[in-house]
Amino acid sequence: MSDTTTAPAPPLLIARGLTRTFTLPRRSPFQPGPVRHALVDADLEVAAGESVALIGESGSGKSTLVRLLLALDRATSGTVTFDGRTVAPDRASRLRWLRRQSGIVLQDPYSSLDPRMRVGDTVAEPLRALGVEGDHDRLVAEMLERVGLAAEDAASWPHEFSGGQRQRIALARALVHRPRLLIGDEPMSALDVTVRAQILELLRELRDERGLALLLVSHDIGLVQHLADRVAVLRDGRIVEQGVTDDVLRRPQHPYTRTLVESVPTLD
Ligand SMILES: Nc1ncnc2c1ncn2[C@@H]1O[C@H](COP(=O)(O)OP(=O)(O)O)[C@@H](O)[C@H]1O
Ligand SMILES: [Mg+2]
DSSP states (O other), X not given: OOOTTTOOOOOSEEEEEEEEEEEOOOSSTTSOOOEEEEEEEEXXXXXXXXXXXXXXXXXXXXXXXHHHHTTSSOOSEEXXXXXXXXXXXXXXXXXXXXXXXXXXXOSOTTTSSOTTSOHHHHHHHXXXXXXXXXXXXXXXXXXXXXXXXXXXXXXXXXXXXXXXXXXXXXXXXXXXXXXXXXXXXXXXXXXXHXXXXXXXXXXXXXXXXXXXXXXXXXXXXXXXXXXXXXXXXXXXXXXXXXXXXXXXXXXXXXXXXXXXXXXSSOXX
């Protein structure tokens, strides 16, 4: 930070000491509810154009971390900055600036689309909500083609599409406003292998073209190996290991990472 002439740009997204504690319902009127430490003291960075994967078994805190990074939940302590600005849930501004620069895709392609909205309206919604200038119909048509659908699909309804196609629609919606960061919370776990490979290829292209940064929660170690520059391993709410993907997957330092990686049949 001292030499302003040679210092590289700071990471796009920086989390420091992120902690989220939930107080569960009381079991007795005489005692406070038990406390669950969903995330403890997590430090994470994602640079522009970088792909970072979060791995860890179910309940390890991956979704909690993602939600805090996008201000969909409030941290118990710790900070998040995006492009140097503090990220915190804020009803007043509704974080339009953060929504403008980020997109999110969730796991379930069935619940993530509104069944009463035509595909084109669903994909165009961020453009309208964020006041993006330009020809929305054209932007939607281009994005639909980009994710492997047809421009004419804009007139159809979600129920007319398969799970894999719906996930492409969700991806088009997350990318249509040209965010700088895409966060996927297990976005491909419902997809078959071929569709997964196609979406993976698309994400790579967007990274190369636009410098799109990716933060991907995934159970799929093979996918992580192909897409991620760096990996962070979560266990019981703590990041137990993080580093360059090949180092972490091929020479895991933490026994837990070793167990995760060994459960995968082949690493090529
Ligand atoms: N709203 C909540 N209330 C209580 N506990 C929660 C809540 N959200 C998450 N948790 C708990 O926090 C831990 C981490 O959950 P989560 O972040 O969803 O894990 P993952 O996405 O890795 O499966 C789990 O023990 C989960 O039960
Ligand atoms: Mg989760």
